[in-house]
Amino acid sequence: xxxxxxxxxxxxxxxxxxxxxxxxxxxxxxxxxxxxxxxxxxxxxxxxxxxxxxxxxxxxxxxxxxxxxxxxxxxxxxxxxxxxxxxxxxxxxxxxxxxxxxxxxxxxxxxxxxxxxxxxxxxxxxxxxxxxxxxxxxxxxxxxxxxxxxxxxxxxxxxxxxxxxxxxxxxxxxxxxxxxxxxxxxxxxxxxxxxxxxxxxxxxxxxxxxxxxxxxxxxxxxxxxxxxxxxxxxxxxxxxxxxxxxxxxxxxxxxxxxxxxxxxxxxxxxxxxxxxxxxxxxxxxxxxxxxxxxxxxxxxxxxxxxxxxxxxxxxxxxxxxxxxxxxxxxxxxxxxxxxxxx
Amino acid sequence: xxxxxxxxxxxxxxxxxxxxxxxxxxxxxxxxxxxxxxxxxxxxxxxxxxxxxxxxxxxxxxxxxxxxxxxxxxxxxxxxxxxxxxxxxxxxxxxxxxxxxxxxxxxxxxxxxxxxxxxxxxxxxxxxxxxxxxxxxxxxxxxxxxxxxxxxxxxxxxxxxxxxxxxxxxxxxxxxxxxxxxxxxxxxxxxxxxxxxxxxxxxxxxxxxxxxxxxxxxxxxxxxxxxxxxxxxxxxxxxxxxxxxxxxxxxxxxxxxxxxxxxxxxxxxxxxxxxxxxxxxxxxxxxxxxxxxxxxxxxxxxxxxxxxxxxxxxxxxxxxxxxxxxxxxxxxxxxxxxxxxx
Numbered sequence: 001x002x003x004x005x006x007x008x009x010x011x012x013x014x015x016x017x018x019x020x021x022x023x024x025x026x027x028x029x030x031x032x033x034x035x036x037x038x039x040x041x042x043x044x045x046x047x048x049x050x051x052x053x054x055x056x057x058x059x060x061x062x063x064x065x066x067x068x069x070x071x072x073x074x075x076x077x078x079x080x081x082x083x084x085x086x087x088x089x090x091x092x093x094x095x096x097x098x099x100x101x102x103x104x105x106x107x108x109x110x111x112x113x114x115x116x117x118x119x120x121x122x123x124x125x126x127x128x129x130x131x132x133x134x135x136x137x138x139x140x141x142x143x144x145x146x147x148x149x150x151x152x153x154x155x156x157x158x159x160x161x162x163x164x165x166x167x168x169x170x171x172x173x174x175x176x177x178x179x180x181x182x183x184x185x186x187x188x189x190x191x192x193x194x195x196x197x198x199x200x201x202x203x204x205x206x207x208x209x210x211x212x213x214x215x216x217x218x219x220x221x222x223x224x225x226x227x228x229x230x231x232x233x234x235x236x237x238x239x240x241x242x243x244x245x246x247x248x249x250x251x252x253x254x255x256x257x258x259x260x261x262x263x264x265x266x267x268x269x270x271x272x273x274x275x276x277x278x279x280x281x282x283x284x285x286x287x288x289x290x291x292x293x294x295x296x297x298x299x300x301x302x303x304x305x306x307x308x309x310x311x312x313x314x315x316x317x318x319x320x321x322x323x324x325x326x327x328x329x330x331x332x333x334x335x336x337x338x339x340x341x342x
Numbered sequence: 343x344x345x346x347x348x349x350x351x352x353x354x355x356x357x358x359x360x361x362x363x364x365x366x367x368x369x370x371x372x373x374x375x376x377x378x379x380x381x382x383x384x385x386x387x388x389x390x391x392x393x394x395x396x397x398x399x400x401x402x403x404x405x406x407x408x409x410x411x412x413x414x415x416x417x418x419x420x421x422x423x424x425x426x427x428x429x430x431x432x433x434x435x436x437x438x439x440x441x442x443x444x445x446x447x448x449x450x451x452x453x454x455x456x457x458x459x460x461x462x463x464x465x466x467x468x469x470x471x472x473x474x475x476x477x478x479x480x481x482x483x484x485x486x487x488x489x490x491x492x493x494x495x496x497x498x499x500x501x502x503x504x505x506x507x508x509x510x511x512x513x514x515x516x517x518x519x520x521x522x523x524x525x526x527x528x529x530x531x532x533x534x535x536x537x538x539x540x541x542x543x544x545x546x547x548x549x550x551x552x553x554x555x556x557x558x559x560x561x562x563x564x565x566x567x568x569x570x571x572x573x574x575x576x577x578x579x580x581x582x583x584x585x586x587x588x589x590x591x592x593x594x595x596x597x598x599x600x601x602x603x604x605x606x607x608x609x610x611x612x613x614x615x616x617x618x619x620x621x622x623x624x625x626x627x628x629x630x631x632x633x634x635x636x637x638x639x640x641x642x643x644x645x646x647x648x649x650x651x652x653x654x655x656x657x658x659x660x661x662x663x664x665x666x667x668x669x670x671x672x673x674x675x676x677x678x679x680x681x682x683x684x
Contacts (some may be wrong), residue, residue, distance in 0.1 A: 001613060
């Protein structure tokens with residue numbers, strides 16, 4: 001067949017502050033002849049996630065930085081177009097950490113086969129994947145919500161936060177969400193069954209939050225940091241637990257990100273704050289995905305996706321995360337499959 | 343006998359920022375006739391501690407605020423002068439949470455008898471009392487230092503910090519102290535056996551700290567908060583543990599105490615920060631005091647006391663805590679005993 005040309009997205013600048021279009025470059029590539037063991041994958045969906053902002057910095061962290069002038073990598077759902085590996089055949093759907101590209105050439109290692117009959121394949125990038133597992137382990141292992149306690153989650157309408165609140169409810173706790181629009185507040189209360197939800201963009205936020213938390217805060221699952229978290233910290237109960245999942249409000253702070261020191265609040269309440277990343281729980285992924293899948297199939301867990309169409313819109317979909325333009329998991333739909341029936 | 347008159351120290355203002363002499367008032371009292379069950383106590387030593395600053399505010403905390411126009415209370419060592427309780431007799435030495443007064447009238451409840459033959463009685467206000475136990479439980483229960491790890495402690499020459507570093511060494515960890523004078527640095531390294539110690543008042547502090555911590559920080563026992571802790575937070579290892587004992591640098595901040603947000607550092611390193619107060623461990627005091635006593639008698643634990651003479655100097659001794667004028671436990675010697683031989 002004629003050589004296939006396709007585009008990849010490379011990181012060409014390390015952004016200071018909010019990233020912009022100039023930090024990304026679309027680079028044309030040609031599919032080479034496959035070598036033994038190699039698989040040609042056509043991207044169907046790719047995942048954009050807030051944690052990727054951290055990888056754009058050249059800083060020591062839990063995960064290596066993206067290299068300049070190389071493709072950005074992340075969660076990708078793809079279809080096998082051609083395979084020189086015995087493990088995969090044409091038409092298989094796979095999930096892996098792959099390049100932001102319309103095609104990838106990969107080896108079988110690190111690819112997981114996705115069975116489209118179990119659930120929509122996109123759940124593998126969301127509720128049954130990175131974001132669902134992050135909610136599951138952060139809340140249950142660190143937050144340890146008890147029946148009757150109050151769980152607050154920021155970024156509550158996002159891919160992680162929306163699952164956190166629902167798991168809190170499944171454990172008999174009260175779930176209170178913080179999000180940034182009245183539509184999201186409505187979604188949290190009326191679709192997902194949160195007990196209360198507060199819009200942090202309103203001038204009355206601090207007061208609204210206190211009113212929504214008459215019994216204080218036992219668990220605060222923090223996705224956002226910044227002013228929102230400052231307000232929650234004033235309402236901690238004794239022995240509160242704070243799983244620190246993300247600090248999206250800080251990721252694009254170019255200068256110093258200053259705020260009220262929180263140590264005294266933690267001392268006064270004997271509270272605990274624990275940073276974590278999903279990789280800490282790699283040994284338990286199977287267990288977590290199984291339980292999430294059971295809840296999903298039993299109709300106990302709902303999820304939302306915000307899907308941008310077109311590979312060329314990937315940078316905008318990523319940047320939109322920092323403006324709160326998504327409800328639930330933000331995905332980019334790149335193409336329909338050539339062979340699989342979904 | 344003629345009525346005994348004596349002085350108590352009352353809190354007459356709630357200080358904003360650093361307390362001053364005007365916040366305290368010496369009030370003359372007369373010892374009443376003892377009722378059944380009452381004990382007349384003459385104060386020998388009293389303890390001034392940083393946590394008392396918090397009780398001077400009218401704010402929700404783990405411990406009730408001091409009442410205005412009433413005596414301040416804290417750790418006191420006293421001699422029984424007269425007793426209408428069968429549990430104590432003239433000449434007994436007792437330890438209790440009592441008024442800052444030259445005399446106290448108390449009931450037997452809440453008084454512990456002190457055996458002067460075991461160790462100098464002042465150890466009951468320090469290494470075998472509140473400060474030693476605070477070091478013991480905070481470090482071992484939250485910090486969990488492992489052999490070969492690096493434990494950093496701020497306020498290292500203070501009553502709590504000096505014990506933290508020595509327990510870290512007893513557990514096979516490396517101990518690095520932070521303190522505010524070259525004399526204290528010398529004391530930590532040459533008297534207490536710390537592996538390194540850094541003077542936070544030097545312009546080169548941030549660099550000196552990094553140089554003293556080539557292997558990073560596994561446990562940070564934080565007594566001070568503020569800029570000092572900001573510097574330590576940049577050097578955390580993966581899975582670091584941070585027992586939050588105090589934030590003495592913040593206690594007198596009248597306005598907002600702002601600093602760089604720390605959530606991202608905790609996330610990147612999967613580190614844990616836990617506030618605590620000694621009261622959390624009340625059920626285990628006996629165990630802690632026993633082990634501390636064994637280490638003390640075996641010569642494995644050294645302690646220092648800074649003793650100010652004279653009840654009238656109590657406010658100055660308290661205020662000196664915030665200028666770092668003490669090494670080890672700060673005490674006020676109020677009087678010699680009338681009956682006991684110490």
